[in-house]
Amino acid sequence: MTYDELLTKVHSVFYEEEGGTQLDIKAANNQYRALYAVVELHKPRYMGCGEDDCCGPDMCECGDTLPCLTIEAIEKEL
Numbered sequence: 709m710t711y712d713e714l715l716t717k718v719h720s721v722f723y724e725e726e727g728g729t730q731l732d733i734k735a736a737n738n739q740y741r742a743l744y745a746v747v748e749l750h751k752p753r754y755m756g757c758g759e760d761d762c763c764g765p766d767m768c769e770c771g772d773t774l775p776c777l778t779i780e781a782i783e784k785e786l
Contacts, residue, residue, distance in 0.1 A: 709783055711751050717786050718743055743782070750779050 709717070722740040739755070752774055753767045768776040 711747075714779065714783060714786075715744070718747060720784075723786055732750055746778065747782065750776055 718740070722737075750768045750770055753769050766772055768779065770778065772774055
C-alpha cells in the first residue's frame with residue numbers, strides 16, 4: 709500500500725461518508741488525528757539521486773527501511 713493509499717484508508721475508516729463505521733464525533737475525531745499523525749511521522753523519505761524522486765523512497769522518516777514495522781502494524785489492523 710502506498711503512503712497516499714494508507715492516508716485514504718485511515719480517513720475512510722473514521723468517516724461514514726467514506727464507508728467508515730464511526731461518526732464524526734469528538735472521540736473519533738481525536739483517534740483519527742492521532743492515527744493520522746503517526747502515519748505522517750512515518751512517511752517515505754527519498755534518499756536516491758535527488759532528481760524528481762526517480763529512485764523512489766528508500767527509508768521511512770523513522771530511519772527504517774520501507775515499510776517500517778509501525779506502518780505494517782497499522783496496515784494490518786485497518
